Amino acid sequence: MSPYITNRYKPTWGDDADEWHPRRWLEGEPSHIRKFEASLLSFGAGTRGCLGQHVALFKIKKFVTALFMNYDIDLVEPRAKSNPYFWVVYPESVRATVRKCELRQ
Structure with a gap:
């Protein structure tokens, strides 16, 4: 999977997924922030992680x-x-x- 595409998946990142919005990591419930961290594939994931x-x-x-x-x-x-x-x-x-x-x- 392309990290560029998966890191812009609107059901996970919101309607503003294409915009630079660093506050999304600071706002909201801890479970929501953990979902972001689990969904971020810039360094790969699982056994294929960097x-x-x-x-x-x-x-x-x-x-x-x-x-x-x-x-x-x-x-x-x-x-x-x-x-x-x-x-x-x-x-x-x-x-x-x-x-x-x-x-x-």
Whole structure:
């Protein structure tokens, strides 16, 4: 199964499954959040799951936090929804401005 397609299954993720909505992981009942975690197939599942999943998620969380703590990043324009659905989805372009943050105290 393509993780791109299964991670956008509307009966599981809601009508806004195609939209970036990170608060869906923080809102709602714990059983609903556990359903999200069980349905997320980005790293595979079961015996075919990625062995480095926990290390990868840890590194991603640390990197994204450090990135947004040190840089101001703004999208120039919203990304077009013209990406073809293949096994791996490559964005055609993402234009953003990146500025180093002033030293925070």
